[in-house]
Amino acid sequence: MNLRTLSFIAACLAFASPASAQNVASFVVSADDGYGVDTCLESGAPCGQPIASEWCVANGYAKAVAFRRQTETDITGAINAPTQVAAAAQPHAVVITCEK
Template identity: 50%
Template structure:
């Protein structure tokens, strides 16, 4: 009789655990519905090149970048303004050409 109650209790625990997993949000999606990311211009995705040259590839590349971050699509993308960057890292003055501005990509679920 004890075994029957133990098996019934174990079955109930497994059932509750399985049910709670189905109610959890997807792990691959970000919790926020919209977020803006600052992506370096030389990130390898090619968003900056598409923006500067004016090609239509910018939307497709931005969408792919957002999907890689767990979002479904890119709402907007543009070259970031200097005010968008916090400047928390000290800038080293070097006699080279200025670095291109980063790209701001706003992603949404």
């Protein structure tokens, strides 16, 4: 291989995204979704992980890799103020991160 080919391969590898990153997604889930992840977080019961995984499976993913309460930092300034207020008004919303 010549230097030009090696440079091209190195550039491709540098800009390639890891395959695992494409298989992970996070979702803000309302407390009234019927699954009860928020209730598990609130009570400290160990039911959160299996319930979060059930939510992921029901939405086309294999399992939950993380779940937590929604925080103010999850709400960005990139959306209109009325929408921000509506999102912030859900104190028991949770963020579930799912993996394919």
